Amino acid sequence: MAGSEVLDRARAIVGPSHVLSEPADTAPFLADWRGRYRGEALGVVRPADAAQVAALVRLCAETGTPLIPQGGNTGVVGGAIPDASGRSLVLCLSRLNRIRAVDPIGDSLTVEAGCTLAAVQAAAEEAGRLFPMSLGSEGSCQIGGTIATNAGGTAVLRYGPMRDLVLGLEVVLPDGTLLNGLRALRKDNTGYALKHLFIGAEGTLGIVTAATLKLFPRPRSTATAFLALPSLEAALRVFARLRGALGDRVTTAEILSDSQLAAVLAHVPGTVRPLAAAMPWYLLAEVTDPMAGLDLAAALEDLLAEGLEDGSVADATVARSHAQAEALWKLRHSVSEANRKSGIVIGHDTAVPVARIPDFVARATAAVEALRPDARVVAVGHIGDGNIHLVVILPDSARTESQPLEATAHAVSAAVHRVAIDLDGTISAEHGIGQSVRDALAAYKGPAEMALMRGIKRLFDPQGIMNPGKVVLTGEP
Amino acid sequence: MAGSEVLDRARAIVGPSHVLSEPADTAPFLADWRGRYRGEALGVVRPADAAQVAALVRLCAETGTPLIPQGGNTGVVGGAIPDASGRSLVLCLSRLNRIRAVDPIGDSLTVEAGCTLAAVQAAAEEAGRLFPMSLGSEGSCQIGGTIATNAGGTAVLRYGPMRDLVLGLEVVLPDGTLLNGLRALRKDNTGYALKHLFIGAEGTLGIVTAATLKLFPRPRSTATAFLALPSLEAALRVFARLRGALGDRVTTAEILSDSQLAAVLAHVPGTVRPLAAAMPWYLLAEVTDPMAGLDLAAALEDLLAEGLEDGSVADATVARSHAQAEALWKLRHSVSEANRKSGIVIGHDTAVPVARIPDFVARATAAVEALRPDARVVAVGHIGDGNIHLVVILPDSARTESQPLEATAHAVSAAVHRVAIDLDGTISAEHGIGQSVRDALAAYKGPAEMALMRGIKRLFDPQGIMNPGKVVLTGEP
Numbered sequence: 001m002a003g004s005e006v007l008d009r010a011r012a013i014v015g016p017s018h019v020l021s022e023p024a025d026t027a028p029f030l031a032d033w034r035g036r037y038r039g040e041a042l043g044v045v046r047p048a049d050a051a052q053v054a055a056l057v058r059l060c061a062e063t064g065t066p067l068i069p070q071g072g073n074t075g076v077v078g079g080a081i082p083d084a085s086g087r088s089l090v091l092c093l094s095r096l097n098r099i100r101a102v103d104p105i106g107d108s109l110t111v112e113a114g115c116t117l118a119a120v121q122a123a124a125e126e127a128g129r130l131f132p133m134s135l136g137s138e139g140s141c142q143i144g145g146t147i148a149t150n151a152g153g154t155a156v157l158r159y160g161p162m163r164d165l166v167l168g169l170e171v172v173l174p175d176g177t178l179l180n181g182l183r184a185l186r187k188d189n190t191g192y193a194l195k196h197l198f199i200g201a202e203g204t205l206g207i208v209t210a211a212t213l214k215l216f217p218r219p220r221s222t223a224t225a226f227l228a229l230p231s232l233e234a235a236l237r238v239f240a241r242l243r244g245a246l247g248d249r250v251t252t253a254e255i256l257s258d259s260q261l262a263a264v265l266a267h268v269p270g271t272v273r274p275l276a277a278a279m280p281w282y283l284l285a286e287v288t289d290p291m292a293g294l295d296l297a298a299a300l301e302d303l304l305a306e307g308l309e310d311g312s313v314a315d316a317t318v319a320r321s322h323a324q325a326e327a328l329w330k331l332r333h334s335v336s337e338a339n340r341k342s343g344i345v346i347g348h349d350t351a352v353p354v355a356r357i358p359d360f361v362a363r364a365t366a367a368v369e370a371l372r373p374d375a376r377v378v379a380v381g382h383i384g385d386g387n388i389h390l391v392v393i394l395p396d397s398a399r400t401e402s403q404p405l406e407a408t409a410h411a412v413s414a415a416v417h418r419v420a421i422d423l424d425g426t427i428s429a430e431h432g433i434g435q436s437v438r439d440a441l442a443a444y445k446g447p448a449e450m451a452l453m454r455g456i457k458r459l460f461d462p463q464g465i466m467n468p469g470k471v472v473l474t475g476e477p
Numbered sequence: 478m479a480g481s482e483v484l485d486r487a488r489a490i491v492g493p494s495h496v497l498s499e500p501a502d503t504a505p506f507l508a509d510w511r512g513r514y515r516g517e518a519l520g521v522v523r524p525a526d527a528a529q530v531a532a533l534v535r536l537c538a539e540t541g542t543p544l545i546p547q548g549g550n551t552g553v554v555g556g557a558i559p560d561a562s563g564r565s566l567v568l569c570l571s572r573l574n575r576i577r578a579v580d581p582i583g584d585s586l587t588v589e590a591g592c593t594l595a596a597v598q599a600a601a602e603e604a605g606r607l608f609p610m611s612l613g614s615e616g617s618c619q620i621g622g623t624i625a626t627n628a629g630g631t632a633v634l635r636y637g638p639m640r641d642l643v644l645g646l647e648v649v650l651p652d653g654t655l656l657n658g659l660r661a662l663r664k665d666n667t668g669y670a671l672k673h674l675f676i677g678a679e680g681t682l683g684i685v686t687a688a689t690l691k692l693f694p695r696p697r698s699t700a701t702a703f704l705a706l707p708s709l710e711a712a713l714r715v716f717a718r719l720r721g722a723l724g725d726r727v728t729t730a731e732i733l734s735d736s737q738l739a740a741v742l743a744h745v746p747g748t749v750r751p752l753a754a755a756m757p758w759y760l761l762a763e764v765t766d767p768m769a770g771l772d773l774a775a776a777l778e779d780l781l782a783e784g785l786e787d788g789s790v791a792d793a794t795v796a797r798s799h800a801q802a803e804a805l806w807k808l809r810h811s812v813s814e815a816n817r818k819s820g821i822v823i824g825h826d827t828a829v830p831v832a833r834i835p836d837f838v839a840r841a842t843a844a845v846e847a848l849r850p851d852a853r854v855v856a857v858g859h860i861g862d863g864n865i866h867l868v869v870i871l872p873d874s875a876r877t878e879s880q881p882l883e884a885t886a887h888a889v890s891a892a893v894h895r896v897a898i899d900l901d902g903t904i905s906a907e908h909g910i911g912q913s914v915r916d917a918l919a920a921y922k923g924p925a926e927m928a929l930m931r932g933i934k935r936l937f938d939p940q941g942i943m944n945p946g947k948v949v950l951t952g953e954p
Binding site for chain 1: 580584626627640641658661666671678724725826863864901903908909922932933
């Protein structure tokens with residue numbers, strides 16, 4: 001079928017005004033926000049509800065048209081960007097933005113895929129509850145995308161990644177069947193965990209149209225601290241002390257290298273060095289409790305005093321006001337902006353077992369510096385998750401070298417990934433696979449797991465129309 | 478191949494003394510502890526390690542021999558019992574009982590499938606950590622079985638079911654490939670969640686031989702209370718108040734009907750009524766915190782005082798000693814024994830959204846009483862999980878009716894399951910499917926989910942040799 005006929009039939013499903021095909025209209029959907037990935041498409045379709053999504057999927061199944069689901073387009077692995085063929089439809093979920101139900105007794109809410117994360121947080125707050133996922137992009141990323149990528153963020157330590165927050169899913173399968181699995185159940189042992197296959201599958205097995213999510217009590221006591229640390233080994237000791245004493249009250253433990261803090265202070269207006277002396281590492285720790293009136297700041301200060309005494313902490317400050325806490329958080333939230341302004345960014349999303357973080361950072365940094373003595377390596381991440389983003393910053397001159405920049409980036413990333421794998425780590429902790437690490441996956445997974453993944457893809461999507469080219473290719477046996 | 482040849486080849490793999498084929502030796506492996514399920518087998522094989530498991534699976538794949546993995550044989554759904562054909566091998570995992578590694582920094586440990594849950598708890602404790610799963614059968618159930626069934630227990634409210642406690646798995650696939658997925662990673666977004674397919678699959682997709690599990694800080698403050706409540710609605714209000722104020726400190730919230738408590742007091746020696754007056758419902762609540770020296774009993778008393786004032790709590794006692802807490806726990810732990818002694822037990826494992834618990838109990842009880850006016854209905858369960866076990870107790874005379882007992886039990890269970898499904902609930906919350914609810918599953922899942930489950934089973938186990946007849950049948954398209 002001609003592309004124009006596919007578009008005509010899509011218009012009949014969603015209404016003419018919700019099919020975009022003019023280049024000026026479709027452009028924002030065909031590239032990611034960092035400008036790394038760019039594709040072409042027949043058009044962009046904007047269904048109003050799950051029934052329209054199902055009708056569009058049936059149209060695509062019938063016509064063999066690849067379908068690329070897209071939420072807020074805030075991803076960093078190219079998972080929501082079509083290929084260059086121009087044969088695909090981009091499925092924009094933004095209009096599925098209803099909060100369908102809030103159940104404060106069962107501590108759950110049901111929302112459509114196109115709700116922004118911020119809208120979900122707000123709906124939870126309105127019900128006196130917390131939806132705990134917290135991401136830099138929360139104002140624009142959509143809940144369907146956070147499910148499709150099993151998003152992480154700064155509260156994973158306490159609440160887990162998206163996978164742990166999903167009770168049930170409504171999914172349109174690749175044949176257009178609408179699967180209603182919006183079960184608000186805390187326990188359900190009825191066979192194979194289909195829900196978990198869709199979570200993190202980046203739309204390659206079906207399209208999430210709605211989800212029932214867990215809610216939590218709101219924190220009513222909070223304390224935020226910023227620590228300067230002599231080493232990553234010391235950071236692990238401090239983290240273990242905090243977690244051992246305070247348990248899951250420790251909701252955030254974000255580590256920044258001195259080079260990362262320096263980049264933030266140099267490039268982001270309004271940021272202020274929180275501690276006098278520079279040290280190799282810093283930790284932003286937040287502690288929360290649903291009980292009101294607890295003096296968590298005092299509890300933190302006691303624990304930090306022990307650290308100052310035994311040398312694991314070099315210096316520390318505990319925020320004494322909301323404004324002070326915000327200023328500390330601003331340092332963390334500014335890292336992407338700072339790194340972009342520092343040069344050419346080659347980012348990574350590795351995780352290793354927590355005890356191996358020091359080893360990973362030392363070996364990966366050495367590997368990068370051996371390849372590129374002109375690189376600046378900064379590190380920022382989630383120490384309790386073992387998830388350290390090693391960010392390699394090259395001078396702008398790297399663009400004009402004889403070796404194309406893409407090849408340089410590939411070599412750098414291969415070196416970082418090799419170290420992570422050697423230390424029993426992963427090459428994608430929270431960003432997903434998309435296009436960016438798809439071809440690196442086999443080295444991590446091994447042939448048996450890859451074969452099962454390809455088998456699952458073929459089972460769910462025998463025509464290969466659901467976000468093809470992402471996560472796993474089915475061409476191989 | 479003749480059965481005797483399969484046994485000979487199994488002897489060559491594990492050694493002659495680890496293949497049991499005499500009826501006296503195999504009998505304990507061919508029936509469940511409650512005597513509900515009984516099967517036949519060629520023999521019982523007891524491998525020493527994962528390599529021997531892989532060799533046995535290859536033998537079974539080559540000879541088309543069904544393989545039935547069995548842990549502590551403490552399950553209640555017949556999931557580890559072979560069928561009557563006598564063609565199967567029972568694979569006993571007990572000798573895979575090594576604690577392979579403990580990582581107190583990464584808060585994880587790696588254990589083999591045949592370790593008892595109690596042994597895993599002890600290994601965690603030795604490292605100063607908590608492995609939180611807690612089950613009545615913890616002294617004999619094995620960790621592989623708890624993974625295969627995604628076991629629940631009394632601490633799910635706080636720590637989640639087994640699924641939430643597994644970081645990585647080592648699995649022997651149905652073709653004998655040993656898949657090493659013992660990743661101690663807190664985050665890993667590298668494609669489809671194969672791990673979650675094996676968890677809860679009851680050995681139908683592969684055999685778990687080892688697992689890397691999450692550890693937690695040990696609780697250092699604890700308080701235990703027993704409450705008498707006028708209604709389930711009141712119980713929900715009290716639970717919401719506790720959770721809202723204390724958050725995840727509320728690790729246990731077990732509900733018992735008055736009829737359940739009465740059965741315990743009547744049939745289990747050494748149990749004592751903890752509160753003077755009888756009320757329709759009781760709640761056993763435990764609150765824990767990793768911080769030492771907290772007066773959680775006082776915090777509980779304050780909250781319970783509010784409940785006494787507004788009428789949601791009729792009476793309450795907070796344990797003032799470890800012995801008092803143990804006595805309260807004994808009431809909960811004695812329910813199975815008490816019910817067995819009360820008559821013919823027809824148990825259920827439903828869960829519904831928490832807010833619907835009162836409706837579920839009222840409607841399911843009425844449905845049972847309409848069918849069997851002579852039934853005594855008792856209820857015990859996990860209120861925060863929505864998981865209420867409705868236990869129907871028939872007089873012994875039901876054995877001698879013209880309708881076979883099995884048909885009576887089937888009719889009773891169908892009525893209870895119907896109510897659960899009508900209330901958006903599940904028919905198996907924590908026990909699994911096994912043989913017992915396999916045929917009831919389609920009414921709950923619907924055709925699309927059933928088709929995907931059958932497809933996954935065929936993809937992983939095309940020969941159908943892995944624990945056949947459990948969870949899902951592949952005969953249908």
